Amino acid sequence: MKVSVVGVQGDVEEHVIITKKAMQNLGIKGDVIITRKFGAVSKSDVVIIPGGESTTISKLIFADSIAEEIIQLAESGKPIMGTCAGLIILSRFGDEQVEKTRTKLLGLLDVKVRRNAFGRQKESFQTKLQMKRIGEIDAIFIRAPVIEDVGEKVEILAKFEDKIVAVQQDNILGLAFHPELVSTKVHEYLLSLAHNL
Numbered sequence: 001m002k003v004s005v006v007g008v009q010g011d012v013e014e015h016v017i018i019t020k021k022a023m024q025n026l027g028i029k030g031d032v033i034i035t036r037k038f039g040a041v042s043k044s045d046v047v048i049i050p051g052g053e054s055t056t057i058s059k060l061i062f063a064d065s066i067a068e069e070i071i072q073l074a075e076s077g078k079p080i081m082g083t084c085a086g087l088i089i090l091s092r093f094g095d096e097q098v099e100k101t102r103t104k105l106l107g108l109l110d111v112k113v114r115r116n117a118f119g120r121q122k123e124s125f126q127t128k129l130q131m132k133r134i135g136e137i138d139a140i141f142i143r144a145p146v147i148e149d150v151g152e153k154v155e156i157l158a159k160f161e162d163k164i165v166a167v168q169q170d171n172i173l174g175l176a177f178h179p180e181l182v183s184t185k186v187h188e189y190l191l192s193l194a195h196n197l
């Protein structure tokens with residue numbers, strides 16, 4: 001199995017390390033690569049878009065046509081996960097900050113996101129979350145977005161208080177928090193979508 005982590009900006013290494021561990025746990029053989037250029041995504045079985053700055057990540061993936069490759073791969077049914085800024089990039093609609101900065105989104109998840117949705121006090125925090133199909137996980141939120149609206153095909157996987165923070169639409173997973181910093185559980189679930197475990 002080949003997993004590509006989009007590595008133009010953000011917490012890329014953390015995703016690589018945890019994906020390798022998740023593969024080991026599941027006994028899956030394969031490679032995890034960091035990709036910054038057009039070409040690698042279309043040969044991947046799974047793609048991860050990390051957290052970072054959505055404005056920067058968007059500019060770089062659209063400048064180099066990685067964006068088009070991700071859209072094509074998603075349409076072919078391969079699993080794709082975006083975390084935090086990666087969730088924003090996967091979404092169809094953004095808030096006024098997304099519009100003001102003219103951040104282009106991939107539109108693969110039929111949701112509306114709000115950037116930096118937690119107040120100053122709560123800019124970064126860790127909490128336990130109950131995730132559908134995955135169970136209890138520790139979730140770290142770092143200047144995280146929330147999902148404000150979801151379309152019919154979108155399944156809500158987790159809420160924090162009354163806020164939607166994790167969703168799945170067929171082969172696309174979007175998380176407002178950072179699963180790569182705490183455990184392999186979410187990555188194992190993502191890999192299982194590709195591997196039909």
Ligand code: GLN
Binds near residue numbers: 050085088
């Ligand atoms: N606040 C960032 C943004 O809106 C996301 C933060 C993150 O990915 N940790 O792009």
